[in-house]
Amino acid sequence: MTKAHMPAPQLRGPSDHEVREQIIEAATECFGRYGYVKTTVSDLANAIGFSKAYIYKFFDSKQAIGEVICANRLGTILAAVEASVAGVPAASEKLRRMFRALVEAGNYLFSQDRQLYDIAATSAAESWPSVVAYQDRLRGLILQILREGREAGEFERKTPLDEAANAIYLVMRPYINPLQLQHNLDNAAEASNQLSSLILRSLAP
Numbered sequence: 001m002t003k004a005h006m007p008a009p010q011l012r013g014p015s016d017h018e019v020r021e022q023i024i025e026a027a028t029e030c031f032g033r034y035g036y037v038k039t040t041v042s043d044l045a046n047a048i049g050f051s052k053a054y055i056y057k058f059f060d061s062k063q064a065i066g067e068v069i070c071a072n073r074l075g076t077i078l079a080a081v082e083a084s085v086a087g088v089p090a091a092s093e094k095l096r097r098m099f100r101a102l103v104e105a106g107n108y109l110f111s112q113d114r115q116l117y118d119i120a121a122t123s124a125a126e127s128w129p130s131v132v133a134y135q136d137r138l139r140g141l142i143l144q145i146l147r148e149g150r151e152a153g154e155f156e157r158k159t160p161l162d163e164a165a166n167a168i169y170l171v172m173r174p175y176i177n178p179l180q181l182q183h184n185l186d187n188a189a190e191a192s193n194q195l196s197s198l199i200l201r202s203l204a205p
Helices: 016-034 041-048 052-056 062-085 091-111 114-125 129-151 161-175 188-203
Strands: none
Touching: 016 041, 016 062, 016 114, 041 052, 041 062, 062 091, 062 114, 062 129, 091 129, 091 161, 091 188, 114 129, 129 161, 161 188
């Protein structure tokens, strides 16, 4: 006689997902209070009440935790940028709004989320995967707007598309990259308007 299959006992306590979220929330608070560089995994363990070994079951390093927080912050910025251009018919206005949204997001990150800016600066300096993905997404959005502008007859068609998109990204970069942003905040709003106008004049057919 075969034995009846017995269901596996259900584990009690928080799921892996819940534990990961708990670690991320505690890390966000600690990094926000003390800064990313000064916070250790031991600090996080003490804040949550876990052992370091337990945290390492879910994240293999402090950077791995920082990556998640950084990706979340950059995802919020991307969502704001994409919302700013959604439903806007003219490609030229999309570029203006995109630049403005990036400057506003950078200002907020630097002035209101100052300690978490530390993570952004570190991630930019070390080219974390989350930052590379963010930069690629922004380049992709610029490329998409350029295509729309060319199809609508708003923009010139002589310059290779990739070259034009990369040039626009480089103009925007001082207001996107946290390492450069801190030196360009005083006149960021005015500069973004002037640079947007310059970009659009260069794109005119």
